Amino acid sequence: MAATAPKPDVFQAIADQTRRSLLRLLVDQEMPVTAITGHFPMTRTAVSKHLRILSDAGLVKSRKVGRETRYRLQPEPLLELKKWLDYYERFWENKMAALQRYVESDEE
Incomplete structure (x- = not known):
């Protein structure tokens, strides 16, 4: 019995530059795969x-329209990424504030 590979999560899916570009392309519109392909070499x-x-990873949904498959962005799974980044944003805000205090205290 062959083991099936685990499905990619949001982090794995966006790790690739081409996939991030695909998501940006689909932000405002649903597109058929043939039109999407024209944007990539x-x-x-x-x-x-x-x-x-x-x-x-749940980031895009597809649907058949006639003989073509159209794709659209599903942004909800990106909330997991946002929550993860929010945690680290606090870390950087604290570090930047400490740096600002250090620089300003050195100027006196």
Whole structure:
């Protein structure tokens, strides 16, 4: 019995620059895979593989319209990423405030 690979999570899905570009492309509109492919210097098969990873992570949804498949962004899973980044943003805000205090105290 073959073990199935775990589905990619949001962090794995956005780790690739091409997939981040795909998400930006789909922010404002639903697009067919043929139109999406025109924005990238790769084959339709390669774009479809990236879209499949994004879909497995829940970041895009697809639907059939006639003979074409259209994709749209599903931003809800990005909330997990936002929460993770918010935690570290507090860390950097504290470090920047400490640096500012240090620089300002050195100027006197």
